[in-house]
Amino acid sequence: MSSKDLIERIGTKNVVIGVVGLGYVGLPLVLRFIEMGFTVLGFDIAADKVAVLNQGKSPIEHISNDRMAEAVKAGFVATTDFSRAPEADILILCVPTPLNKYREPDLSYVISTVESLLPHIRAGQMMSLESTTYPGTTAEELAPRIEGRGFTIGTDYFLVYSAEREDPGNPDFTTHTIPKVCGGHTPACRDVGVALYGSIIDRVVPVSSTQVAELTKLLENIHRAVNIGLVNEMKIVADRMGINIREVIDAAATKPFGFVPYYPGPGLGGHCIPIDPFYLTWKAREFGVSTRFIELAGEVNGAMPDYVVDKVRTALNDRCKSVKGSRILVLGIAYKPNVDDMRESPSVLIMEKLRDLGAEIFYSDPHVPVFPKMREHHFDLSSVPVTPETLAGHDCVLLATDHARFDYGMIAEHAQLIVDSRGKFDVDLDKVVSA
Known part of the structure; x- marks a missing residue:
């Protein structure tokens, strides 16, 4: 199947979407595809989670049981059986990318997921990685494995990177209203990815490569981590001076240009901000670059x-x-x-x-x-x-x-x-x- 054929099938919703990893990232994506009329098959290694989902119940608080029940009614099925991967035309990977005890990238979830899928992938599919990772992961880890199965990426198999941008619990932004950055391993891959995500998301931002898309996600989160580190350090200084840092921030925020308010807290949390900066610092060392600014922010926040x-x-x-x-x-x-x-x-x-x-x-x-x-x-x-x-x-x-x-x-x-x-x-x- 050519990229043109797959794009046409996406346009008519004549494709099956396979979402691998049914957590805070994967499950909202499942629901959005279903709401837009696509058939979705969900994959997860947690049998208890799969059982709950197939009962039409949600394991995540901000996703209601009613929405999950409607998804099951519309045909959604979750499974632990990766041999069903050929049923999907699109495979979207939404698995964790934590750090190991040495604060180095742990790609074991990504690699094990791809290895579980490899025996079952087929010509004409598209695979999209949404997990936050360092620049080069898609090209260096996923592409060779797919090519090892005898496929030519961009011709009979399509590979893209498009990082998640979920903000759980934020009522102002939903899956379809948050712009989606998408990079392809080849231009044909990118075109398929843009067509796919453009069918469910208001704005898709195409970029020239998977590496650009991967680094874009890291920059977004490093920007937050560094600014939070700055304001946390300012909090300590202000406290020693007997000054209320929040009053200072609110006053500074009245400036209509050049200042974005960030607020201090007890430390960083979530799967992105405390972890993602270290993905870049690790990869940067391969190129002989020291990311001192980023690492200092990590020290302050930590x-x-x-x-x-x-x-x-x-x-x-x-x-x-x-x-x-x-x-x-x-x-x-x-x-x-x-x-x-x-x-x-x-x-x-x-x-x-x-x-x-x-x-x-x-x-x-x-x-x-x-x-x-x-x-x-x-x-x-x-x-x-x-x-x-x-x-x-x-x-x-x-x-x-x-x-x-x-x-x-x-x-x-x-x-x-x-x-x-x-x-x-x-x-x-x-x-x-x-x-």
């Missing part, structure tokens, strides 16, 4: 959980209490407000550090009723209700994630001590310590 813990320790000490033996209630353990996403949450690091110092740790999060199983972090805890009695029964309340469902007025009234890492409380209150 130190913020310790900064918050020190604030808790000092605040308790000022009240003649030690961290050891204190009952500390952490408010919000998801990595950002109003979602259930725990990936790389700085709240968890803070909880561990306080526990190691001897504190008795509790948490409340309306989006995370039970502390989930995580690869590197272990707490046998469930969310406690935020009531006047609960608040008064803790030596310190630490606001780590500022969910909208928290009653901040009630918290301010009944908590004995508040350490605020999100700027939600009146810093003039004697019981509030800014962190």
